[in-house]
Amino acid sequence: MVGSSISPEMRAVEINGQRIEYYEVGQGPPIVLNHGANCRADDWFNIAGPLALHYRLIIPDRLVHEVDPWRLWLLLEHLNIDRVALLGHSGGAFKSREMYRQNPLRVWAFVCIDSAAAGGKVSAISLPNSLWPPHVATMFTRNKAKLLAISPNRVADYPSDENVAILVKTFRQKAQTPQQRMVGRSQPVVCKVDGPFLPEPEPIDDKGCFFRCPMLVFNSGRGKLDASDPPESTNTWWGTSIQAENYKFVLVRDSGHWVWLDQPKEFLEQTIQFLTHHQP
Numbered sequence: 001m002v003g004s005s006i007s008p009e010m011r012a013v014e015i016n017g018q019r020i021e022y023y024e025v026g027q028g029p030p031i032v033l034n035h036g037a038n039c040r041a042d043d044w045f046n047i048a049g050p051l052a053l054h055y056r057l058i059i060p061d062r063l064v065h066e067v068d069p070w071r072l073w074l075l076l077e078h079l080n081i082d083r084v085a086l087l088g089h090s091g092g093a094f095k096s097r098e099m100y101r102q103n104p105l106r107v108w109a110f111v112c113i114d115s116a117a118a119g120g121k122v123s124a125i126s127l128p129n130s131l132w133p134p135h136v137a138t139m140f141t142r143n144k145a146k147l148l149a150i151s152p153n154r155v156a157d158y159p160s161d162e163n164v165a166i167l168v169k170t171f172r173q174k175a176q177t178p179q180q181r182m183v184g185r186s187q188p189v190v191c192k193v194d195g196p197f198l199p200e201p202e203p204i205d206d207k208g209c210f211f212r213c214p215m216l217v218f219n220s221g222r223g224k225l226d227a228s229d230p231p232e233s234t235n236t237w238w239g240t241s242i243q244a245e246n247y248k249f250v251l252v253r254d255s256g257h258w259v260w261l262d263q264p265k266e267f268l269e270q271t272i273q274f275l276t277h278h279q280p
Contacts (some may be wrong), residue, residue: 007045010061012188015074016197019190020067022075023059026052029108029279030081032072032099033059036090036115038174043089043166047260050268055275058084063173064181069098070200073106078193085109085275090257093117100211101203109278110215110244111271114257118215119242122251124222125156126236136223136254158222163256210243216274217242218267221253248274 008025023041025048033044041061048057058079060067067075072095076084083106088096093115100107112118132140140147140159147154150167157163173181221227227250242249250270255262 008048010041010186010188012190013075013078014190014192015071015078016195018067018071019065020071020075021061021065021188023061024057024079025059026055026057028055029085029275030056030058030076030083031085031087031275032076032096033057034086034088034092034095035060035062036092038170039063039089039092040173043258044260047264047268051272054272055085056081064178064185069095070102072099073103074193074197077198082106083108083280085111085279087111087113087271088115088117089113090115098203100213102201104212107213108280109275110211110213111218111274112215113218113259114220116238118211118217118244118247119240121238122219122221122225123236123238124220124224127156127222127224129156129224131224133223156222158220158254158256158262160254160256160262162261163258166258166261167256211247212245214274214278215242215244215247216271217247217249218259218270219249219251220255220257220259220262221251222256223254225251225253227251227253
């Protein structure tokens with residue numbers, strides 16, 4: 001089942017004047033998967049199948065219709081979901097962070113993927129390509145022209161076929177208008193949800209330890225950082241240390257920004273083990 005894709009049907013609701021497009025699949029303890037900027041929900045589909053065997057997945061799609069964190073909580077109210085785990089990638093991890101700040105007692109676990117939303121992050125893309133082992137250098141030879149076509153500063157990115165393909169897609173989506181992003185896209189009929197809606201809570205105090213729920217933090221090594229090396233030993237560490245009371249840090253050397261696309265087996269094993277240990 002590792003990496004097996006699914007194709008669920010997109011759904012849409014209008015809550016408090018905001019259209020929310022999302023997918024729902026699986027049964028079990030619920031998880032919200034938040035994708036990054038200029039990305040979309042189906043980026044998760046290669047690992048959604050195995051996760052859906054154990055969990056109820058709520059996967060918002062914000063490519064066309066942006067959704068603020070509080071309305072994501074209203075979506076969960078509509079779906080009769082009380083407590084959730086939050087799984088966020090890149091900018092989507094910041095969405096998940098804001099969801100946690102608004103309702104910390106309703107979050108039972110947090111998975112942060114290649115993002116500084118939880119605190120520090122190792123930025124391996126800024127390290128020289130001379131650190132690549134031979135198998136990564138071979139991939140670079142094959143995909144150098146494609147990386148240059150995406151952007152000149154991407155020649156230092158992880159050169160796997162998977163990472164290059166999603167970089168091409170993401171940069172194309174970044175340049176599109178909302179109307180262009182809708183071409184060929186499913187347009188589900190919206191279900192309007194009537195209030196009354198719960199008021200937005202005040203965020204928790206940022207002082208001290210930020211996250212009090214268990215946290216799993218993935219960092220991509222982009223082929224340049226060895227998983228046995230302490231990430232603090234590089235000059236690419238951003239910001240502060242991870243702001244959590246209870247966390248596990250996983251450095252995945254042979255992956256680009258979308259860790260679960262390059263290394264689905266390792267990603268699923270780490271994630272399912274973590275969630276199984278902490279699920280309510």
